Amino acid sequence: DIQLTQSPSFLSASVGDRVTITCRASQGISSYLAWYQQKPGKAPKLLIYAASTLQSGVPSRFSGSGSGTEFTLTISSLQPEDFATYYCQQLNSYPPFGGGTKVEIK
Amino acid sequence: QITLKESGPTLVKPTQTLTLTCTFSGFSLSTSGVGVGWIRQPPGKALEWLALIYWDDDKRYSPSLKSRLTITKDTSKNQVVLTMTNMDPVDTATYYCAHSATLLYDPWGQGTLVTVSS
Numbered sequence: 001d002i003q004l005t006q007s008p009s010f011l012s013a014s015v016g017d018r019v020t021i022t023c024r025a026s027q028g029i030s031s032y033l034a035w036y037q038q039k040p041g042k043a044p045k046l047l048i049y050a051a052s053t054l055q056s057g058v059p060s061r062f063s064g065s066g067s068g069t070e071f072t073l074t075i076s077s078l079q080p081e082d083f084a085t086y087y088c089q090q091l092n093s094y095p096p097f098g099g100g101t102k103v104e105i106k
Numbered sequence: 107q108i109t110l111k112e113s114g115p116t117l118v119k120p121t122q123t124l125t126l127t128c129t130f131s132g133f134s135l136s137t138s139g140v141g142v143g144w145i146r147q148p149p150g151k152a153l154e155w156l157a158l159i160y161w162d163d164d165k166r167y168s169p170s171l172k173s174r175l176t177i178t179k180d181t182s183k184n185q186v187v188l189t190m191t192n193m194d195p196v197d198t199a200t201y202y203c204a205h206s207a208t209l210l211y212d213p214w215g216q217g218t219l220v221t222v223s224s
Contacts, residue, residue: 036211045213094155094169096155
């Protein structure tokens, strides 16, 4: 099994802040990583796949990077609608999802 | 436009079997590379992947839940059914189905909350 560890699990930030979330894999997964956003009471939404490719319609303030075992999701300037929980997902093995990072308003 | 919707009981008793149906539109489960997956989320907790069925009827299950899960598809009805046996209060969760291509899940259904209680 390949474990995904997200950090931090919780972060408090202000509108306009630059936010970075990290996802670490217990083994190398090349670039087989995706990021999802989940707002309260809603289903997750795919943001990024192949570690750095933005899904169609996702604002350019979101970006992803990394390969192997360390990946980051960056929001360049946090907007009110970005307060949500973010999950990474690896496509190589089980279990696929990380534990999530909740982004809350400071 | 791809849409999916989960349906099934909102309340099940411990030891009962849960049957959930995912009804979808906008794609065909007979198209090469396409799949439908099930993911659940206990209240306030993280996502947990459960199962995935592919267009060719290949099936994948969570190793920790494999003995309790069965996933099937009815291509003519555009439906995927998940059954989970021997339900327990810890199985209380929102259950989502999602369209899958290359193991990415997009989009997802709205989810259905299933409570396990006597």
